[in-house]
Amino acid sequence: MATTRRRCLLSIALVTAMAGCVTAQAPVARPPAAGSAKQQLPDAPGKETFQKICGSCHSAQIVLGRGMTREQWSELVSGMISRGAKGTQSQFAEVVDYLATNLPPKEGAAPAAGKALGGFTMGPDDKQIVDSAAAARGKALYSAQCVTCHGPLARGSDNGPDLVRSVTVLHDRYGSTIGPFLHQGHPAPGGTAGTSLTDEQIKDLSHFLHQQVDDTLRSGPYSKVLNVLTGDPKAGEAYFMGAGGCNACHSPTGDLAGVAAKYDPPTLQQRFLFPRTGGFNRGNATPPKPVTVTVTVAGGPAVSGVLDQIDDFNVSLRDASGEYRSWKRTPAVKVEKNDPYAAHAELLDKYTDKDIHDMVAYLETLK
Amino acid sequence: MRLLRTFLGFSLAATAVFGQFLNPAKLQQPATDTWPTYNGDYSGRRFSTLSKINSSNIDSLSLAWVYRIGAGAGTLGGAIKSTPLLVGGILYFTIPDHVWAVDARTGREVWQYEWKSKGGIHLGNRGVGIYEGWLYFETPDCHLVSLNLKDGKERWSKQVCDMDQYYYASVAPIVIKNHVLVGVSGDDLDIPGYLESRDPETGDLQWRWYTVPQKKGDPGSETWPNVDAMKHGGGMTWVPSTYDPELNLIYVGTGNPQPVIAGKARNGSDLFTESIVALDADTGKMVWYFQCSPHDTHDWDAVQTPVLFDGEIDGKPRKLLAQASRNGKFFVLDRTNGKNIVSSEFVKTNWAKGVDSRGQPIPNPAKEPQIDGALVSPNQGGAVNWPPPSFSPQTGLFYVNATRAFSEYYIFDTGDKPEGWGGNDRGGWGESMLQALDYKTGKICWSHKWEGSGIRSGVLSTAGNLVFAGDPSNNLVALNAKTGEPLWHANLGEAVSNGPMTYELDGAQYLVVGAGDTLYGFAMLSK
Structure with a gap:
């Protein structure tokens, strides 16, 4: 099969x-x-x-x-x-x-510039591929001649429009529209219309501006969690030992000893909030514990194992010997599900955001 | 002329004349042998008056045919998210860049059309619109394409948005009189949403309504800090609208404001994003609005179908509109004037402090995304996403396939002028359930919790006392509409990916549903 x-x-x-x-x-x-x-x-x-x-x-x-x-x-x-x-x-x-x-980063290209993120950021097939060396040259030009009015990220200022949102820039390919625009009528810093930039310089500027556009997209370099260490470790410890009830299953000197050395703070935060999906494939993440299930057919022995699938009609499991079993769910079939992370899910309705930040600060002390 | 002809309608005796064409009168009738528009009819109820398949005989429902689009299709991929239209015994449905016509009795392919794409986001396509002998659909690379219904030959195409600005198109066009309603998608850069009306013969623009103000002094401009913010304020129109022919009003749900997550540079309620808006069908002028999520920062588009029905409130007959919104809230409005009647929630949420005098939720600023994270429910996927709900006039219940989920929302861009998204949510835990709501109170009448979570299936209710919905385990499930008891299921091997639809041909009632790349035709073939 x-x-x-x-x-x-x-x-x-x-x-x-x-x-x-x-x-x-x-x-x-x-x-x-x-x-x-x-x-x-x-x-x-x-x-x-x-x-x-x-x-x-x-x-x-x-x-x-x-x-x-x-x-x-x-x-x-x-x-x-x-x-x-x-x-x-x-x-x-x-x-x-x-x-x-x-699909690792491409040679010579800015990583994933403007192309990535789950298919939500496609744009046209013929979109400009940013050449990072040219963009770096363009940045120098931009810093010398444009930044005063258009701002450091080309997002505009009181003196000049936003270039990331500019349709002229978005329609541009390698200087095709910003070139004519700059030559025809753009007020230069001295107040005269037009520009003395060469075609090569305009192309470099084009790469820089498209890089700013790409960076603004969801796949850009801004798309990462910054600082989650804003809580009070003492309060976090109190929550861990008290209201959170975390110490019923976990211990800072037992299973959680050194946990902060294993995960960065954003991953720590994700892992205690959402242990089944949070921070997967980071560091040496231990695989999540499976949901188990015990099925008892009236009059028969209880069969336990790792839950394979359950819906309103059927249930299946794999038992300790690796054997796959399934049953039709009827009133005579008792099904008991055990999610080892059920307590984490229950906490989602109870945490305050302060509790969460305090907990991250506390867990971060467990180096 | 055509407008007049269409509006007057045709007598039933004229049906034969139409053959494979759509008789416009069908748009005003309960869908039986025809499913002429995305939701079956203009009301958005997805309620069928058919009852040959019913809660007493559902066990006899059998598989009549299967049509699989993936075979030989290379890297086609993607799921069938469109609801097929049925005209003249033929079903018409899509995935991005592709349209199929298949025989509604047999599932046999009649024709296939492929659009040569120049890019755009290929995430989903909700289907086609039909006017007389012509079919309309939108493409990821921003085109409205018209095909000949008979053979799938291309008639014309019109560009309706600009891919360079990261627009794309995914919605099913809705045809109202001689207007083809065209919506747009895309929220990667900060661009304004709009709804267009185009001529069904030529594709020319008749009117365009921007969802966000385009200049100072325009209605809603007082809810934005400056012109730059409002002109780039988002509000996409990516789920089909509903329509009341008597009031001649189109009901549009609008999408999220932009920048999506980091809302610092768009303080204010950001009208008319995440709103239900009534537009005059002939002019595109706004008549009223109701905002479901003022100043949203969670990507909770309020595009979910505004469902129209007539009901009784405090003993008086009322023309109503109901929406189960992505933010977890359930709203019932008077559709003549937008006045709020019910504001409740269909899953527990944690982001609002209550409702204002208009019944609109008041967001809790502490639950806006934060640099160090804010735990928010629902998550970005929402309590419901685009999949359509259903309202049964027989039970008076509003059915929605819902998810209660949490995630942590972060600000990534701490600058003064974040653009694009500027943040996102991460991680998640969720549970899913089919909710049946009493429209008079907004209270949950029954709730059927699914095992597992994560559903993207629409809902259909029928006069056979049935509700059809997909569960998280790839089952198509039929439940008792009054009680929520599951009565029948078929595991399709992939999750139900569209809104189920039904019709009757030659005395047999069919039920058609898409799951992944396959369309399934079930039928009550025995009498």
Whole structure:
């Protein structure tokens, strides 16, 4: 089955379900579909998981042609989880591994500039690819001639318009619209219209301005958590030992000893808030504990194991010996679910934001 | 002329004349052998008067056909998020850049059309609009395309937005008289949202309504700090509108303000983002508004279907509008004037301090995104996202497939003028449930909690005392509309990804639902 499935998946490039595979066997004569002439997903471990987890919403186009660091891919996948992506922690980690290994930052290009983030930031196919060396030259020009009126990030000031929001800039490709604009009528610092910039200089300036646009997009360098260490460690300790009830399961000298050396503060925060999904694939993150389930058919023995799937109609598990079992749910079938992180979920309705910040400050002391 | 002809409607006797064409009179009738517009009819109720499939015989529902779009389609991917339209026995549906016509009786492909894309976000497409013998859909690269219904041949295309500004298009056009309503998507850079009306014959612009003021003195401009902020204030129109023919009003839900998360440079309530707005269908002029999330900083578009129905409030008949909004709140308004009747919530939330004198929520500033994080519920995905809800006049209940989720919202850009997003949320925990709300009180009449969380399925209710919805475990589930008891299910191997729809042909009632890249046709084939 696994072999059939793999072949099937490879043949159609982006498929997400077993059910779908069954009908995929017969070749269908049809004009090539969108993107078929473009790049394909790299064949590498994790591809199938990527397709399963991400493919129910996204086509492969979403990631093809991009390159990002592991941290950026991880942030992206984390963002997707909060948008409703479904999978286990190990599946998400596999997706990050697959993307980070096979789609690393591109040589010579600014990492993921303007192209990335879960397919939410595509823009036109012919968008300008920023050359970072040219952008650096453009920045020097900008700092000398433009910054006074247009501001350090090109977002405008009282004396000049916002260039990131400028349609002239957004329509520009390598100086195609800002060149004529600057030559024709732009008031220069001295008050005269026009510009003495050469075509090469305008191209450099264009790269700099497009870099500012790309940086503003969700994949830009501003997209990271800054400082979460604003709480009071003493108050955090009191919460841990008291109102939070954390010490019922955890100990600063036991399971949490050295936890701050393992995770950075934003990851610490995510991990105690959302232990099942928070901070996956960071540091040496331990895999989350599975939900277990005990199923008892009236008159029969109780069967326990790791929950595989449960809905209103059926339940399945894998027992300690690795055997898969499933039952139809009826009044005669008793199902007891045990989520080891249930206490964390209950706290979500109780925490104040101060509690959370104090807790991060406290956990950060556990080096 | 055409306007007059369409508005007067056609007699039923004329149906045969239409063949594969859409008889405009169908738009004013309960959808039975036709599903002529995104929500089945203009009201947005997604309630079917059909009852051959009902709570007593649902066990006999059988699979009639399967149509899979993925086969041979290369890197096509993506899920069917569109609700198929049914005209002349043929279903019309989309994914980005692609339209299919398939036989509603057999699932056999009639034609397929592919648009050669020049880019844009390929996240989803909600479907097509139909006017007489013409089909309309929007593309990620900002085009409105008209096809010949008969063979899928392209008739014309018109650019409706600017990809360079990071607009894209995903909404299903809604055809009202001789107006094709076109919405836009995109919130990566700070750009204004708008709704357009275009001529169904030529594609030419008839009117455009900006969701945010474009100059000082325009209505709503007093709720922005300056012209630059308002002109770039967002408010996309990416879910189909509803329409009351008697009042001649279009009801539009508008999207999030921009910059999305870091709202420092747009202090004020940021009208008319995250609002329900009534527009005159012929002029596009605003008649009233109600803001669901003043000065939102959580990406909680209020685009969810404004559902129209007539009901009774305090013993008096009223023309109503109800929305279960992405921010977790449930609103019932008088649709003649926008006056609030009910403000409640359909899942527990933690971001509002109460409601103002107009019934609009008052956001708690402490729950705006913070540099060190703020724990907020719902999360960015929302208590509900775009998937359509349903209202059954038979039970008087409003059904919404809801999620109660938490995440931590952060500010990333601490500058004076953040742009784009300037922050985001991270992580999450959630639980999902189908909620049935009493429109008179906004209280939950019954709630069916799903195992697991994360759902993106719409809801359909029928006169057969049934509600259809997807659960988080890939099941299509039919529940008793009065009690919420699950009665029937089919595991489709992938989550239900659109709003289920139903119709009757040759005496058999069909139920059609999309799950991932596959469209399933169920039917009560026995009598």
